[in-house]
Amino acid sequence: MIIDLRSDTVTKPTQGMLDAMLMAKVGDDVYKEDPTVNALEKQLAEMFGMDEALFFPSGSMANQAALKLHTNPGEQVICDKYAHIYNYEGGGASFNSGISCKLIDGDRGMFTAEQAEASINPPDFYHSPLTSLIAVENTTNKGGGACWDFDELLRIRQVADKHNLGYHLDGARLWNALIAREENPKQYGKLFDTISVCLSKGLGCPMGSVLIGNSELMKSAIRVRKILGGGMRQVGFAAAAGLYALNNNFERLTEDHKKAKEIGEVLAALSSIKKVEPIETNIIIFELNDDVDEIQFLHRLKEQNIHIIGMGSGKLRMVTHLDYTDQKHEKLLSILSAF
Numbered sequence: 001m002i003i004d005l006r007s008d009t010v011t012k013p014t015q016g017m018l019d020a021m022l023m024a025k026v027g028d029d030v031y032k033e034d035p036t037v038n039a040l041e042k043q044l045a046e047m048f049g050m051d052e053a054l055f056f057p058s059g060s061m062a063n064q065a066a067l068k069l070h071t072n073p074g075e076q077v078i079c080d081k082y083a084h085i086y087n088y089e090g091g092g093a094s095f096n097s098g099i100s101c102k103l104i105d106g107d108r109g110m111f112t113a114e115q116a117e118a119s120i121n122p123p124d125f126y127h128s129p130l131t132s133l134i135a136v137e138n139t140t141n142k143g144g145g146a147c148w149d150f151d152e153l154l155r156i157r158q159v160a161d162k163h164n165l166g167y168h169l170d171g172a173r174l175w176n177a178l179i180a181r182e183e184n185p186k187q188y189g190k191l192f193d194t195i196s197v198c199l200s201k202g203l204g205c206p207m208g209s210v211l212i213g214n215s216e217l218m219k220s221a222i223r224v225r226k227i228l229g230g231g232m233r234q235v236g237f238a239a240a241a242g243l244y245a246l247n248n249n250f251e252r253l254t255e256d257h258k259k260a261k262e263i264g265e266v267l268a269a270l271s272s273i274k275k276v277e278p279i280e281t282n283i284i285i286f287e288l289n290d291d292v293d294e295i296q297f298l299h300r301l302k303e304q305n306i307h308i309i310g311m312g313s314g315k316l317r318m319v320t321h322l323d324y325t326d327q328k329h330e331k332l333l334s335i336l337s338a339f
Contacts, residue, residue, distance in 0.1 A: 003306045003328045008173075008256070008282060008321035011204040017244045024240035029055070029232050036236030040243050044197065044210050047246075048189030051215040054222060055239055056230050059172045059209040060089045062196040064096050065224045067133070069194065069217050070166035073098030076129035078119045082109035082142035084170055085135055096228065100129055108277070109140025110148050113155035120163055134160050137170040139177045142311075145260070145283030145319075147177040150187065157191050166217075167191070172198040172209070176281040179253045193217055202253050202282060203245035204322040208238050249322060256282040256320040259329050263318060266336045272297070274314070284318040285311070304335050 004010045013021065027033035041053035056062040063085050067077060077093065079086055081103040085093060093099050102119045104111040121128040134156060138148045160167040169192045171177075178185060188195060194213035199205035211221060225231060257280070264279040264286075272292045277285040288294055294310050301308060308318045 001305060001328060001331060003304075003324070003332055005318040005320065005324065005332075006307050006309045008201045008204075008319045011321050011323045013206055013241060014204065014322075016248065017204070017241050020240045020244040021237045024236045026234040026236035029235050030226075034234065034236040034239065036243070037239040040239040041210065043243065043246065044212055047185045048195060048212050049186040050189045050195070050212045052218040052221070053210050053212040054218065054225060055232075055235065055242075056196075056209045056211060056225060057207060057232060057235075059084075059170075059196060059198040059200075060092065061225070061228055061230050062209040062211040063089060063168075063170050064092045064228060065211055065221055065230075066168045066194045066196060066213075067093055067099065067135075068097045068224045069213075069220060070133040070168060071097055071099045072132070074129060075132040076100050076102050076121065077133040077135050078102045078104065078116055078131060078165075079135045080104050080106040080109050080111050080137070080140070080143075082106070082140060083135065083137055084141055084172065085137075087142060099132075102129075102131065107143075108146040109137060109143025110146060110152070112152060113159050116156050117159045117163075120159075120165070123163075131163070131165060133166040133168060135168045135170060137172070139173040139180075139281050139283070141172070141283070144277040144285040144317075145173065145176065145279065145281035147181050147280050150181070150183060153191060167193050169195045171195050173201055173281065175202050175250060176253055176257070179251070180257060180281050199242040199245055202256065202321065203242070203249045205241040205245050206238065208242050210242070252322070253282070256322075256324070259320045259324065260284050260318075262329070262333065263320070263336070266333050270336065270339055272339060282320045284320075286316055288314045288316065290314070300339075301335075306332060306335065 024036045045053040120131045139145045199208040268276045274287040
């Protein structure tokens, strides 16, 4: 039995999802003639109460397109120092859009409205980049699956409006936040100008993300996707997986959250663990004691067919997901308890 907790992207399609993919009606999506893609985009736009949605092959591309839609070369986006758009998208902000990131030293990937406002460059001070966008990530990946306080997001919206800035949500794991905080997608649709959501993480799809937004911004989205190389043909086979996941794999995220918290409790009791970050959703980040060798710790887990990732500086990560079964969970807890 292999227990792979490196990420929630390692899942394989279930039989039900495979059946939905096999039966999908498809067409050429570059011509917007794929009925299954069109249905997925329509469902997500309606779910969030926004005007339009566009299917992308990856979350990074969806985020990069959003940055391009909101900015011009030489401008600046405000984000947290842990932000995915800064740390894990290959420098795409500068490469694709010619923009820089103004990093905020937040708490677990989250910052305050006051911090956001203090980070805005004076628009008449031509020596510094023009601030044009505020981007937040919910849940925060590097922050350990933390969920933003919605009232703080509202306050940041007010800052964006006051200074005429765009507001983008990297919602790769927004599904987890919605479940954990018992929130509604339409709350977010009213708040943000653009939202990217990922189908290949907690929802268990083999690929795909969707960018959702208001019509004025989204009218250029398909052109930007083309420029980035994201035009796809009979991609309804993948979109069918997304439709299946939205209808079958959304509510079950509570199971992943419960298992993650149980893992955290076991880790916190181990003498080799210095700290376990607060666990709200499906990500567990923990630190080893200074006298514990990270490579040896990871090797010991691999000997038991348990795969996790190291994040450097003694921090390690586990992510629960659809393929992490009850049987695997019980085995993992037993092995960790014996460490």
